[in-house]
Amino acid sequence: MKLFDYAKADSAEAAVREGADRDTKFIAGGTNLLDLMKLQVETPARLVDISRLPLNDIEEIEGGGVRIGALVPNSDLAADPIIRERYEVLSRALLAGASGQLRNKASTGGNLLQRTRCYYFYETAARCNKRVPGSGCDAQEGFNRILAILGTSEHCIATHPSDMAVAMRALDATIVTLGSDGERRRIPIGDFYRLPGDTPDVENVLRVGELITHVELPPAPAGRQTYRKVRDRASYAFALVSVAGIVAIEDGKISSAQLAFGGLGPMPWRDSAVENALIGRAPSDALFGEAADLLLRDAKGFGSNDFKIPLTRRTLIATLRELTA
Amino acid sequence: MHFTINGQPHQAEVDIRTTLLDLLREHLSLTGSKKGCDHGQCGACTVLVNGRRINSCLTLAVMHQDDEIVTIEGLGTPEKLHPLQAAFVKHDGFQCGYCTPGQICSAVGMLDEVEKGWPSHVSATLDDPDFTDDEIRERMSGNLCRCSAYPNIVDAIREVADAKQPAQAEAAE
The missing domain is CATH 3.30.390.50 (CO dehydrogenase flavoprotein, C-terminal domain)
Incomplete structure (x- = not known):
């Protein structure tokens, strides 16, 4: 692991101030980020620890929807009585992912931002446009059993690995963020992710230092x-x-x-x-x-x-x- | 850095990159927690943090200074085994034993999750699922055993679960 500076944020506002830098990463559960840092796929110069921010609640909102704090662990979200009763698809998707230990640690916001499990992204000796833009893609002629068949480009055929995000996409969730300038954005999940095109390293529309604070679900759909x-x-x-x-x-x-x-x-x-x-x-x-x-x-x-x-x-x-x- | 592990205060000067697992093993001589894959895939490093099971290899020590950490060393002693330790011995729930501390810490956390009524991927209903052997297998899938002692691990956990919750044991039969 490359050396990094570490700072602990005591508020979301402080976190986005600390995080306003391309080489800084937020860390919450850390289950994906630390995995990648050990392999030097991720090499942030600084980590801002957001794990103790008060973003842990699941609450009903006006109009019948639900607001989920970005730090709610995957286990707690899957087991929440409201989610189990009204959003079974989300509970089921969460329970289908990872292991009990990982679900206890992984956060809602972090799950949305998981990186691909493409073998060539993980293998630093391989060419990967997502890891090193412009280096090429060894996946297309390689072992691509787990990789994409839709939305690919000549530069990348990686898949997004999340189960949770798939359920949230079906539910038309909205991702709520706080920017480093203090601006709040509400991004429909359908507009959140980007196709790889010729910049597969850019996976979503978040700006530098922008922090996911909540995910909102609309009222439970019929059926x-x-x-x-x-x-x-x-x-x-x-x-x-x-x-x-x-x-x-x-x-x-x-x-x-x-x-x-x-x-x-x-x-x-x-x-x-x-x-x-x-x-x-x-x-x-x-x-x-x-x-x-x-x-x-x-x-x-x-x-x-x-x-x-x-x-x-x-x-x-x-x-x-x-x-x- | 200051830590509370198995109810005892500990102090250590460690590199910021130190994982919770490396803190335990390399700095505090608590070598019960094992390093298997070091990437969250095998579960040998499982410990309890504030009562919840996690992979100690995938978290930084510095992030756990305010937490209650329990390792296999804190669950029982050779003279007074934890019920799960005794059940693993009785049912021969291991061969080489390398995965066993992680299996036992994971099972402690898992049984607590069951007590809270948390469902799993194999639960037929999300509301108050029956605790079948399939539930044990699914809920313990984050702990690999290369010796493949799985049937005996399930038996050991089943015995402790049934002793804890006799009513639920009947319902599952």
Whole structure:
């Protein structure tokens, strides 16, 4: 690990003042950041410890939604009575991720900012445009079983690893931040992440020193919720494909559908064309197949991840069957 | 830096990069907590911080100066074993023993989570799930055992869980 300076923030305002520097990182749970610092994939000159800031509450807000403090650990969020009762997809997604120990430490804000688990991002001897911009991408011709089939560019095929963020994408969460200039921003999660394009090192729209303070969920959506995750072992593994689904039925027809996908792209993936194709139609395997074909119309495999295309098709169909049974 | 470990105050002068695991092992001679992968993948370093199980390899010592830290050394002694330690011996819940301190600290934290009613990935219902053996396997998936003593580890944890919560044991049968 490279040497760094350490400062402990006693307020969010102090944290963003301390953090207003490109080589400074906030640390909360640290489960991903320290892992990467040990490998010298991350080499911040300074860490600002935000772990003791009072951002630990889950509270109901006016209009029926919920506000989640950025430091709420993943375990507590999954177990919260309101989340369990009204946002089952979020509880389920959290419980499908990592291990008990990691969920106890990992924070809500940090989970949103997890880095990819692409092997070539982790391996400092490999070329990686995300780690060293302009160096190239060894993943495309390499072992890319776990990597993306949607939203890739010639510069990067990494996936976003979070389960939690996939559920939040389906739920239309809003990310609330505090900037180093004191400005508060409310960023819909659909606008938060960026496609890799030719700058895969830039993963989201946060500015230097900007701190995630909360995540807000709108009132619980109508219908049934589920999170289906397919992975290489039964527990404690990242998704090959996952689906966060919320579907409501009225008079035998699908009246609303919110579907987000993990393991497929550089960000929690959502495609309104897929949802629109379902709405107003009676559930059937033929319809679900049509929706899957739409989702995968631009899908591109890179060899060892080609299997994700038919796997995604089957996983979406199975999820929709479950939600409409 | 000042720490409270197993109820005792400790002081150490350490590099800012020191993880909680390295503090315990290299500076305070508490070598019960083990270094397996050093990347949060194996669980051998599991300790309890304010009663919650975490991977001590993935956190900085400096961030835990105000916390109550409990390691395997604080759970029991050779003369007076913790119930989980006794159950691991009785059920032969290990072979080489390297993962065992982490397994036991993890199981202590896990049983507390169960008592609080926390669900898991395999819970059929998020509300008050039954504590089946599948629940033990899922909830302990962050602790690897390369000797593969898993069936006996499950038996050991099951025995302690049933002794703790007889009502729930009946419900799971």
